[in-house]
Amino acid sequence: MKNLLLIFLIPALFAGCNKEVDDVSLAYPVLQPTKTDANAGTWKTMLLTTPDQIAVSAPAAATGPDYTAQINEIKSLQAKLNDDGRNQVNYWGAGAVLRWNEITRELIAKYNLPPVNNPDGTYPAPDANNPLSYPYFPFANPPYAARAYAYVSAACYDALVACYHYKKLYNRSAPYVVNTTVNPLLPKTDLPSYPSEDATVAGVMWEMMKLLFPGEQAAIQAKINEHLQARIAAGMNVRSDIDAGYALGRAVANLFVARARTDRAGTAGGSMVIQKQFEDAAIARGEMPWISQENPKRPGMLMLFGRVKTWNFDSAQLLSIRPPAPPATGSEQFKKELEEVYNYAKNPTRDQIRIAQYWADGVGTYTPPGHWNAIASDEFVKLGLSEVRWARNLALLNTAMEDAAVSCWDAKYLYFNPRPYQMDTRIKTVVGLPNFPSYTSGHSTFSGSASTVLGYLVKNKAASFEAMALEASISRLYGAIHYRSDCEAGIACGQRVGGFAVTRAQNDGAGD
Secondary structure, three states: OOOHHHHHOOHHHHOOOOOOOOHHHHHOOOOOOOOOOOOHHHOOOOOOOOOOOOOOOOOOOOOHHHHHHHHHHHHHHHHOOOHHHHHHHHHHHOOHHHHHHHHHHHHHHHHOOOOOOOOOOOOOOOOOOOOOOOOOOOOOOHHHHHHHHHHHHHHHHHHHHHHHHHHHHHOOOOHHHHOOOOOOOOOOOOOOOOOOHHHHHHHHHHHHHHHHOHHHHHHHHHHHHHHHHHHHHOOOOOHHHHHHHHHHHHHHHHHHHHHHOOOOHHHOOOOHHHHHHHHHHHHHOOOOOOOOOOOOOOOOOOOOHHHOOOOOOOHHHHHHOOOOOOOOOOOHHHHHHHHHHHHHHHOOOHHHHHHHHHOOOOOOOOHHHHHHHHHHHHHHHHHOOOHHHHHHHHHHHHHHHHHHHHHHHHHHHHHOOOOHHHHOOOOOOOOOOOOOOOOOOHHHHHHHHHHHHHHHHOHHHHHHHHHHHHHHHHHHHHOOOOOHHHHHHHHHHHHHHHHHHHHHHHOOOOOO
């Protein structure tokens, strides 16, 4: 069964994806929050200094010819609504934050393809200034993906806090309350309709996607148009609600775009000169350095991502949680762990292969952070969250996972530890071989941070999330990609990283 998302998107948007959102997304119900979080305009934001930092003008009175014309627009759209239109109303009715998170995941999958080498053995680099020429921009590898999910989620959260502030301030009722002849096609809510929360999210997505996926602007604009029209056709908002929310979302997102342009991700790729410095430093310590096993050798992925600006802690705290050095490559402990990897590669059980492949999340997928977003989304749907709480929860999850990427890549290129196959060519992996150093495990660090945050947000499932994280971690040993110490240190570091996001959650005013 095809993913419902693909039915409505322009076909070219996700061409090349080979990992669809789980079929459970087909059954997502329309959003009916158990509580509206009407006071969310007081919650602490991530980047906005105050919820009214971006001004939103008071709406015109819900009387007179202009408002009547907006009511008539709803009635006109409803009169023409066909089956496709009703499907779109219900599709977006499942929740703006949920649906745009799905769209982001599919874009990550589409662009998670490393460039092929040039005839001379060099590798071309994606160019944000020329995104439609090969290699397409971006190469949405796991750190890039974690950053993309973080920016989208955090910007949506701040924008919705501002949106809810103005909702309470202006307190304009929904069109079906103002005019009882309007037929709402989605569940009614007591939440004021101005500005529109859906339009606020759409405005955020327009600005963030121009930055993150500049080659997809036409397709994203088409989805935004569909989203906003569906909200009007559903009778949930009039046009002025939509316009105010969309402008607010764009303005808030531009603050995050400005942060992104100065967070050092643009210089995280490094160079062969810098890679040689890492190699020389490892040799000087008496260690075997990591060497690319690709042919021709590919530069290490994002060798300076460990210097990217974090969300929930500062650079001094990054150093305080840095994992200790791995076992020396000449030590007995290293030999013992290498032999363990060989034994798993030589004699894998069917269950170990299944686990390794389930958590592989390699090329053409929405990456390990995206996998955890899918897990989180399925859980959040069950809780009946408001749009603003959806955004808050995903912001906590995804800023933690970008922080985990920074922490992990800091360790990877500091210690520059070789992969098992480099040390023993008898070892064959069942899930490919990532082109960057071994210690620590990215899957483990992502999973440790994600499970810690999700365990706080959904306390009755905490043990289940921890078990998932441990399985994701050990899957890398089963796949013969990592040593045991890579996995254990990654989980421990990820849990510490997730703890910073939990501390933020405990102090943001949203409650549990």
